[in-house]
Amino acid sequence: MTTVRVERLPHAEGLPLPAYETTGSAGMDLRAAVAEVETLVLEPGQRRLIPTGLKIALEPGYEAQVRPRSGLALKHGVTCLNAPGTIDSDYRGEVGVILINHGELPFEIRRGERIAQLVVAPYTQAVMAEVEALDETARGAGGFGSTGK
Numbered sequence: 473m474t475t476v477r478v479e480r481l482p483h484a485e486g487l488p489l490p491a492y493e494t495t496g497s498a499g500m501d502l503r504a505a506v507a508e509v510e511t512l513v514l515e516p517g518q519r520r521l522i523p524t525g526l527k528i529a530l531e532p533g534y535e536a537q538v539r540p541r542s543g544l545a546l547k548h549g550v551t552c553l554n555a556p557g558t559i560d561s562d563y564r565g566e567v568g569v570i571l572i573n574h575g576e577l578p579f580e581i582r583r584g585e586r587i588a589q590l591v592v593a594p595y596t597q598a599v600m601a602e603v604e605a606l607d608e609t610a611r612g613a614g615g616f617g618s619t620g621k
């Protein structure tokens with residue numbers, strides 16, 4: 473268990489905070505903090521940064537991934553363009569969701585709609601150690617389908 477400190481911006485007033493929908497959920501749904509009066513439409517092929525109205529602070533050693541929701545992807549072709557988006561532990565700006573409409577129809581985003589999910593995960597930072605040559609392995613440079621179908 474880790475704690476995510478969350479600060480609500482004025483445009484997220486009244487919206488539920490991200491929460492796990494079931495006891496086994498890996499992601500907490502992120503909601504669109506667009507204005508009630510504003511009908512935000514994603515035209516086919518269009519991408520937009522959608523505000524969540526939330527700023528978060530992760531504990532050191534944790535990142536958060538902004539991932540698409542499968543229902544939106546399957547029903548409407550709407551997904552996160554940069555999936556998974558990375559929220560760094562030292563980022564203090566508003567969490568944004570880069571949505572793209574790969575569907576054939578315009579997609580309306582309403583205030584409070586669940587548009588993506590946030591998965592909190594531990595990460596490790598690595599040191600790059602430059603060497604003259606790497607050790608040999610059975611795979612070698614084989615990749616990109618080298619083992620067959």
Ligand SMILES: O=c1ccn([C@H]2C[C@H](O)[C@@H](COP(=O)(O)OP(=O)(O)OP(=O)(O)O)O2)c(=O)[nH]1
Pocket residue numbers: 538554556557558559560561563566567568569570
């Ligand atoms: O889907 C996303 C992806 C990123 N971010 C925020 C949090 C993250 O910590 C910051 C930077 O993201 P990233 O490292 O992916 O962006 P960059 O294009 O490399 O920009 P920068 O130079 O600011 O690191 O932007 C989001 O709010 N949503």
